[in-house]
Amino acid sequence: MTKAHRKLFVKCAAIVIILAISRLSYAANPAIDSAADSAYLGGGNFNGLNGGTNFGPWQLSPTAFTPSNGWYIGSSTTNGGGSAGIDTIATNGLRTSWGGYANSGATSTAVRAFTGSFLDIGQTFRIDIDNGYVESNQSIGVALQNFSGQTLVQVAVVGYSAPYAHVIDQDGERSLSNSVYTPNGLYLEITASSNDTYSARLTPYDGSYPPITFAGTLTMQPGGQGIYQVMLFLDNPAAANQGPNWDGFFNNMQVFTQSPFQVTAVNAGNATNATVSFMSVPGALHSLQGCTNLVNPVWSPIGTNVIGTGGPMQLKDPSPTGRTQRFYRVDAAY
Numbered sequence: 001m002t003k004a005h006r007k008l009f010v011k012c013a014a015i016v017i018i019l020a021i022s023r024l025s026y027a028a029n030p031a032i033d034s035a036a037d038s039a040y041l042g043g044g045n046f047n048g049l050n051g052g053t054n055f056g057p058w059q060l061s062p063t064a065f066t067p068s069n070g071w072y073i074g075s076s077t078t079n080g081g082g083s084a085g086i087d088t089i090a091t092n093g094l095r096t097s098w099g100g101y102a103n104s105g106a107t108s109t110a111v112r113a114f115t116g117s118f119l120d121i122g123q124t125f126r127i128d129i130d131n132g133y134v135e136s137n138q139s140i141g142v143a144l145q146n147f148s149g150q151t152l153v154q155v156a157v158v159g160y161s162a163p164y165a166h167v168i169d170q171d172g173e174r175s176l177s178n179s180v181y182t183p184n185g186l187y188l189e190i191t192a193s194s195n196d197t198y199s200a201r202l203t204p205y206d207g208s209y210p211p212i213t214f215a216g217t218l219t220m221q222p223g224g225q226g227i228y229q230v231m232l233f234l235d236n237p238a239a240a241n242q243g244p245n246w247d248g249f250f251n252n253m254q255v256f257t258q259s260p261f262q263v264t265a266v267n268a269g270n271a272t273n274a275t276v277s278f279m280s281v282p283g284a285l286h287s288l289q290g291c292t293n294l295v296n297p298v299w300s301p302i303g304t305n306v307i308g309t310g311g312p313m314q315l316k317d318p319s320p321t322g323r324t325q326r327f328y329r330v331d332a333a334y
Contacts, residue, residue: 119227280332
């Protein structure tokens with residue numbers, strides 16, 4: 001089991017926060033977005049919209065609804081016969097993800113460019129994926145591409161043939177062992193490990209199989225091997241069928257240069273309910289711990305553990321009353 005933690009010091013309602021910030025030259029800008037962003041509150045097709053920070057605007061194909069393919073904002077709990085989904089809650093209270101559909105031989109694609117530059121060595125792209133039903137030899141997945149729109153590495157769920165997760169890179173297509181079908185969502189992380197290689201991890205949210213780690217060489221393309229953009233795709237997953245069971249969803253897109261896990265704020269409130277806010281690690285179990293001194297610290301668990309989404313979360317200390325000082329840390333463990 002691996003752990004990482006951050007600590008904040010709170011004393012007499014005063015908060016001291018120390019931040020260490022690093023920035024890579026000639027790297028993609030750190031970026032984050034989810035379907036709960038206010039840019040998507042209108043629902044419907046989101047071509048040209050640009051929620052979150054430091055991604056380029058969405059470039060969708062098709063740009064409007066057709067009987068055979070399209071994109072929309074909706075809940076991922078409606079596919080696969082009903083599922084837990086990967087939704088985030090928008091300010092209007094609705095469950096939201098970026099959704100798409102494709103049938104009758106059609107394909108839907110959604111492209112988003114990084115900003116700043118290409119994905120640099122050590123930088124990671126992550127995203128949530130929720131496939132519904134996928135018919136035989138059809139697919140839903142994610143491709144990282146160069147500036148020319150040529151695919152460098154692709155990870156997809158392919159229908160009807162376990163193992164269901166497949167990778168395409170310089171070495172061709174291969175399946176990922178132990179990747180059984182799950183309708184309850186996955187998250188994918190791909191890290192640039194050199195100028196032409198990558199490492200990756202695919203993790204199901206429902207624990208239907210252990211996290212799968214894999215690595216490979218980026219496909220050699222005429223436009224180069226610099227990772228410049230992401231393409232989400234649904235390649236005819238419904239085939240001759242129609243309906244929400246075959247829709248695919250994506251959410252919680254990020255680019256980061258190291259683990260995004262960090263404490264972002266502590267609110268001491270009225271001294272009866274302290275709140276610790278943090279950027280969570282997707283799929284990891286987070287726990288809030290507290291102690292009264294750092295000379296001989298005895299860390300005690302506080303409250304209920306939560307599973308990270310990869311986005312902002314909060315944990316609370318409901319009873320710090322009567323203490324003149326209190327130290328907190330958040331642990332994240334797989």
